[in-house]
Amino acid sequence: MFVVFVLVAVVILTLIGVLHWYVWRRLVRDTTAPGSVARRTGRIAMIALPLLVVATFVGGRTVLPFEVVRVIAWPGYLWLAVFLYLLLALAVGELVRPLLMRLTRGKEAPREAKVPELVPVPAGEAPPAEAAEPPAGEPKNAEEPSRRLFVSRVVAGTATAAALGTVGYGAYGTLRGPKVKRLTVPLAKLPRGAHGFRIAVVSDIHLGPVLGRGFAQRVVDTINATQPDAIAVVGDLIDGNVEDLAPAVAPLAGLRARHGAYFVTGNHEYISGAGQWVEHVQGLGLRLLPNARVELPGFDLAGVNDVAGEDDGQGPDFARALGDRDRTRAAVLLAHQPVVVHDAVRHGVDLQLSGHTHGGQLWPFNYVAGLANPTLAGLERYEDTQLYVSRGAGAWGPPVRVGAPSDITVIELASRQA
Template sequence: MKSIVPFIFLTIFLGIITGAVIYLTHRFNWYFSIPYTRMLYPVFAVLALFMMFGVFTTANSVSLAGHIIYILAAMTMGLMLYLLISVILTDILRLFTGFKPLTYGLIVVILTLVINLAGTLNSWNTKVTHHTIPIKGLTQTVRAMHLSDVHLGHFRGKRFLHKLVSKTNAQNPDIVFITGDLFDGRYRLSKKDLQPLTDLNAPVCFIEGNHDKYTGVQTIKNMLRELGIQVLENNMTGFKDLQIIGLNHMAADDQTFNVHTQNGHATIKSTLDKLSPDKSKPTVLLHHSPDGIKYASKHGVDLYLSGHTHAGQLVPIKYIAALMFQFNQGLHHYSGTTMFVSQGAGTFGPPIRLGTISEISLLTLQPEYLQAE
């Protein structure tokens, strides 16, 4: 059953794309009185194919041509999504109004452009969110900065990372946790683009994400180590009172299907069983995706930090993500373990956020007794 799940999703996705092409063709024919409906079918079909294949075939391209294709395809993805939504919203508007077809067409075009512009500006406006989390057994407050899903690549590079470092230093953290997807592709895969990390005024722990794997995870880890970043690979380290566990990106257990991991490899369950962390110590677990919390809880993990979901990144995908992930964004509690899921600092695909924010988070970890006072 697990092996056919990707094909089921692919079939549904292609069905939605096909329906969208037909729907948009008929609407634009009506809006602008195009004499031959068939003329628009190939236009929307080509745009749909370009956005899909352009993004996925050039994500790791390092050539200028590949870079341009990726940017155009990703932007087309955003335009097509909100063009479709704008047409749907305009159809609802038609139930209450009686404008000419051309007026509805102009509303669609303007609404699509405004939504894309607003979403693009929002995605570059990285916010610092603040959360106070009580930790059992902690004897002193620890200010931890959590970064996830930076996605350096075709849209973001050294300048963006420098901005994140400046915002992080401004919060004066004791330690920085980076929970994967530092890279989105190989276009900016260089130590030069990572150089801003050396300006951080606190020690840094890094664990991989699925996009780091696609990009070249060992290359990334080697560069980070050369820059003085502590890379955790299914092992533990310590900081002040904290026991810190860093896991590679993996499925929760052997029974869980995860499109971003490989069957037959280590799982959160098996790795935590092998590491056997000290349950008497206040413990932080770093893993890219918010999976396997029951195994974290079983091993006495107090705080589980992850990202991966982007909180869906875009309306309406954020609502689909909320159904796909048990923990999609923010703080959650499960049987003695606190889970924090970052919405991510960067974006995947179109550089747009709508209904979500780009965030880095200051987590003030306090001794539990302070919360009781």
Template sequence: MLAFVVLVFLVIGLIHFYLYKRLLRDPLRPGRTRRVGAVVAAGLGLLLPVTLAGTRTGHLAWLAWPGYLWLALMFYLLVVLIPLEIPRAAVLLFWKLTSRTKEVARNQTDGSHSVTQSDTRGEAAIEAGSAESHGDVATAEGSAGIAPETANDGDGVGRRLVLARGMAIFAGLTAAGITGYGMKTALGGPQLDRVSIPIAKLPRSMDGTRLAVVSDIHLGPLTGTRHAGRIVDLINSVQADVVCVVGDLVDGSVAELGRFAAPLADIESRYGAFFVTGNHEYYSGYEPWLEEVARLGVRPLRNERAEINGLDLAGVNDLGGAQHGDAPDFAKALGDRDTSRPVVLMAHQPAAASQAAPFGVDLQVSGHTHGGQMAPFNLLVKLEQPVVSGYGEVDGVPVYVTNGAGFWGPPVRVGAPPQVTVVELRTA
């Protein structure tokens, strides 16, 4: 654990030193502004671990907004700056090669002229006068506050300064613009997506059954009291037959967030609303939340299934529950059912489909990935989960992954808008 903490601080420190160098040290001359920037960079470096630790334990909630917004902005600064390192290096190399070529040409020109001894003496006198003249110019430049090596921005240090400032301004404006757009998307409420999925064993009487699938609501210190209410309003607008809440409902205890979850009691559906745990329920006290969710009229499916006319709806605990003595049990949920009936499985993580495959699951609905939440982070999510967003297959099991209706950490979504999905089941 100590080694992990040290590694985290080391990585955060290196990231902030890199940002300080590219955004402050390189584009600014030595002085007070650069020193203040170094202090700010160090403070932002400390802000991140304090925010992550404080919000996880329920303390220092007031740090959530500045801490998580800086996390998003830091991420996009890196996304922009790191690719710019290649053209930056190319420009610097080009300038270096050009300078060497000019120097070689100048030396060759100087060496090609021969002069007589008298001419040399005359030239020496001229050069002495020229040196005196140049000294006067240098003195004038010094009195004007211009460093001789940077007096011409087209050469040496001056050119590097222009390049560094251009790179810093471009990265800062681009990262800020992306982060602002992502905030507007994340805080603007979920969109409604519809998808039709055929199920071979679905009886004709159940053709067109609508499942309202919602995941990753993430009630927490940044969501406020309206977050769950507008999600419930959107769910009710589709007149769903079944509502599936597929985990990660909360980021905090019932005592802290119970009032935020109250709108769940207003969910309307033909056959009821159902819930399975996500990994974040285990960080927030899953047992009190199971009781609270049931009290609000949403039935937890705890490695069990419900029979809905000609359809089985099963639910398993999240894979992360194993570390808390509450592991998923696929055999218990699926093992003794009538296999002539179609079954839809609620499982928080798409990866659960690998363990569900031997039981002949007809469709799994999941969340967990947030669709990547902040592109290009979705590329990293692909390393952990077999399906990041939308429809896919895992070991022969059809899996639909909804982006989630909320956000975790930064209140920012880029390339993966929040959503509630209506899955319409069709006979094949």
């Protein structure tokens, strides 16, 4: 197993190195003069930035103090997003480059043959030397950049502007906080008395070295402003340990709903140490649903642990959460990952609320996330079970979203008897 891990790590690091070399070549080597300050600076950046990424991912969970990780996480994570869109933009540039080379090719006027003029040379003097031709491969006009250099700079500049603009816009949309979505979901077994019951669904906040206390407060304020009847926090609340992130999650103690706030674990809770977070979150006033359920007016609200807990013997247990319930009552299930929807179908769940996918977070990863999950985002039906997947409130890794805006969703349950 260790040998396989080492081989995979070597392959990944090699691929990262090759891709960074390609970006350096197109952005730096092809656009700058040898030995110039710009080339030296570009070379240093292409070494330092990927090292920051590695330090952020590895050092943050091993040896580096949290305050150091907070400093390096911003440039490290942002570079990941910029690097992705640089690669995509440069790939498009490879297709455009030949066309630009043709368009910039100058048409030279035909030259008339010149007959050398015979000039008498006085006795004892050497004949005049002919003008030296520039070395092969160098432009005859040294002040004018070569056509290839011009095209390289146009492609590199356009790719850089596109990448920075995309990441800047995506970061702004993420950091300003999630927007509220509203959705009405009819449930066949919901009694008339529970018609209009509103559940605020929030997932994937991912508080950590980048998204901290201020972001958590914006999420809490947004949820409370909707005045929900209940709040469902469906996993991946944090990225880190309680000692470092206790101040960041403190605002969650201010969540307000008539029937309380409920929490189920996500895969990142198990990565960060689920035991410590389960205890801490309950101390903030959130009610944990660890393979358990509660009766709310008109329906059952159940929750299951995330599938990542299976390695610790704490995975989802649908029989425990739903096995002995009254099936004439509607059931709403909180489960972090949408992949468990088929278990929900077998246990007669009417509505499953999930997150985990981030809606892909960074295009074009939405296509990958769509292949790995039954539903990428939004509401879909699986037999008699409806599944709603939130894109999440925060972001994992780069605090950037492209093509997958963050959300907090207010689900309004509707009775068909109303």
